[in-house]
Each structure stands twice: as C-alpha cells, then as structure tokens.
Amino acid sequence: MKNCEIYSNIHIIICFKLEPPGFIKKLENITTLSGNSIVFQSLLRGSKPMYVTWMKDKDDIQEDGNITLSFENNIATLQINAVEENHAGKYMCQVKNDAGTEKCFATLSVAEPAKITEQAQSLSVTAGNAANLECTVTGTPELKVKCFKDGNEMVPSRKHKISFENNMVSLKIPSVSNDDSAEYTFEVKNQFGTSSCKASLTVLG
Template sequence: MHGTPSPLTTTTVTLTDQGQDPDLCNPTAIREEIRLPGTSRSMGSTLAGQGPPHFSKLLSSPTVMEGSPVTLEVEVTGFPEPTLTWFKNGEKLTNDEHIELSQKEGKHALFIQKVTETDAGLYVCRAVNSSGTLSSSAALQVNASNNRCPDPNCPLLKLNWHTCFGTLCFLLYLLYLLLL
C-alpha cells in the first residue's frame, strides 16, 4: 500500500563548512521552511509563533449625513491573533447603546446606527499581539442636516416650481381682487 504525498513540503537548510564549494553560499543559521506546493509563500514564520499584526484592509475616512448609519471596518492578521482596541479622539471606545463593536474571522467593525455631529472625529483601531502593535486611523466627517425639526415625524414642506408658481398665482389673484 502506497501513501499519498503530503501537500506541504519541508526543506531544511543547514550550515556548511567553509571551503567546501566556493560557489555555494554559507548560511549563518539553521532554519526550516514549509512551502505550499505551487506557491512561493513560506509559512515558517507563522509556525514559529512569529507574526506581528498586519492590516489587509485599512480604515477609510467616510463623510456621512447626520442621522444616517456608518460602519468603519478593518481586516487584520497576525499570530497569535491580535487584540483590537478602538479609540475616538484618543478615548477608548466600548459597546454601548450608540456604538456597536463586532469581530468575525479577522474582520473588525465599528457600527453607528444614527450618526450625530458629536460622532465626528479621528477614529483609531489598534491591533496588538506579542509580536508587535499596529494602528489604522480614519477621520469621520458628519454633514449636518439642514432640515431640523424638533419632532422627527413632523412633515416638511417641500418647495418645487409647482408650489412656487401656484403661490404666485394665488397672490396675484388676491391683488387683482383687492384693486377692483
């Protein structure tokens, strides 16, 4: 019975004695590398427990209208898995009734259902593991809503050319009646 070859191949590089073959390089360390077949990607550093945080998707700086939702997202890798902390203008953020922080498979998000002007500022996502620390930042800009009404259900008068023309005709008719 023949076994099937493993999908991973192992290469061991060892020190050579000086003077053996002048065309060969003389490595200064012993290292073991594991490569996936068909790729040049090495997994040696990950298996050795090394892997500082790396953002595969950085924060972007959105501009949103007041009252609309916004999501700030990052994707981070590293070994051991990095711990993420969110900050707004230097203050640490936590889950509350206004801000929702979530994480799933290296994807981290900060979600605000209804943005207010006070949400504008500099947001920083800091990833930390035993191999290092890395941050990504974004400036959230909030455009104020011009249609302010104390009651969110109040009807707003929308002006268009029909409304203006009708109002003008009505006022001219009243002026006509007044002058008769």
C-alpha cells in the same frame, strides 16, 4: 519574533515564528448625515491571539446601546447605529499581539443638509424706493443658491443684485418699479439636500 517550546524528554526544540499584526484593508473615511448608520471595518493579519481596541480623538470607545464592536475572522468592526453630531471625529483601530502593535485611522464627518433657517419676509414698497429680500441658510459646503421670480431663475444684474455672504442670501433692488411685483423664491442646495422659501414683493404707486 519566535516563540519556542522545548520538549526536554526527547531533546526537541520547536520554534514558531510570530507574525506582527498588520492591516490588509484599512479603515476608510466616512461622511454621513445625522441619524444614519455607519460601519468602520478593517481586515487584519498576524499571529493569534490578536487584540483590537478602538479610540476616538484619544478616548477609548466602549460598546453601548448605539455602538457595537466586533472582531471575527480577522475582521475588526465598529458600527454606530444612529450617528449624532458628537460622533464626528478621528477614529483609530489598534491591533496588538505578542509580536507588535499596528494602528490605522479614519475620519467620520457628520454632514448637514442645506436648510433655510430664517425665511425671507414679504414686502410692500413704494415705486422708486429700495427693496431687500433676504434669508439665512446653513449646511455643509459647498452651498449653491438660486433666486427665482415667478418661477423663472434670476441672474445678477444692475437692477437685481444677488449676493451670498456669511450664510445670508440677499436680493437687492435699488429702485423698484411696478414690474418687480412678483413672488420670489430662494433655493439653497448641497449634495445632502435642498431647501427653499418664498416671499412676495408688492410695489405701491
């Protein structure tokens, strides 16, 4: 596209070729924890004036006490000072000038550290009976769980059945004996954090 200016008194026509907007550096996906600060940033090119707008999940983004928008030196920036769960979503940066419009997208994911939400409860069980210690966990996948007996990591066996399904970690002993009396520790971990709880099993008789 060309923008032309005519100077009639000297019969000169000067044409300026307009450069459509474009992204030299596009937005990048971000994964962070609640409470952290994040910055979406892109480097633009194109003829001025250029106008930048931001959207999240098709809703316009406006500045407030927690969100700051800026466009300086061809750098478009969106900063969230303290991320909350409702900030998660798909973000769009749109740049427009007289020669056209261009967009780019990125996703903000708000991660949850591994956490035990319901702790295992200590038990007293008569020898020969079954015992079941379990706890409930939450957190962004991938969650890894471990069980410890008196500080030593356990492995699943015919005597000790360890499972992790539907956010529940379970240690089942079909028939307890005196040597099962111990302090048991459940640990859940992901790349954002670790959580653990302890419970005692006392075998009676």
